[in-house]
Amino acid sequence: MVLYIGLKILMSFCCIMNRFFEFSPAQLRVIVILSALLAILSAYRFLYDYSRVDDNSFRLSVKVADTDYRYAPVFEIDLNLSPADSLELLPGIGPSLAKRIVAFRDSVRFEKPADIMKVRGIGYATFEKIKPYIGVRAW
Structure with a gap:
């Protein structure tokens, strides 16, 4: 569904561009394919960089207690x-x-x-x- 909407937006963009520049149908297909490829690669690059853990990121460490309490203290x-x-x-x-x-x-x-x-x-x-x-x- 998202891909379909994205292609519709690209097609309408190409139709608007075709008013100012007279592209042949083959040129329009190449523009649509390159635009779609650019959008997909940009989204992949963004998601890959966003989800990757690097050395400067926050690290969560868990320390297991040395003592073995059967029940954790609820009150003090x-x-x-x-x-x-x-x-x-x-x-x-x-x-x-x-x-x-x-x-x-x-x-x-x-x-x-x-x-x-x-x-x-x-x-x-x-x-x-x-x-x-x-x-x-x-x-």
Whole structure:
């Protein structure tokens, strides 16, 4: 369909040119063929250059994580702002441990996520489980 429309446009262009220059039918055919060939080669050259990846183009690199998480963290809980019921959403943190975290936070502010290991009942293993889900906002 596009080729048909293109040929119709070329034919009408040749008819307009024929008003100013008197071409024979053989000359008109050569002009139409050369014009069509020029249009096709120009379109090919444009599409080839447009789709080709060169050294200066943007490269997308994907890095696979070193750790193997079964589930990606969907949320991050701020240790200094979150209430006890939000802290209970963390894996391995129950209601009593969440209350201890809040009580510790009321007396001492968390400076970094590793400070949660200062709370009684949270060791290194628990910290490693909840590390992807916790954060401390810098003031």
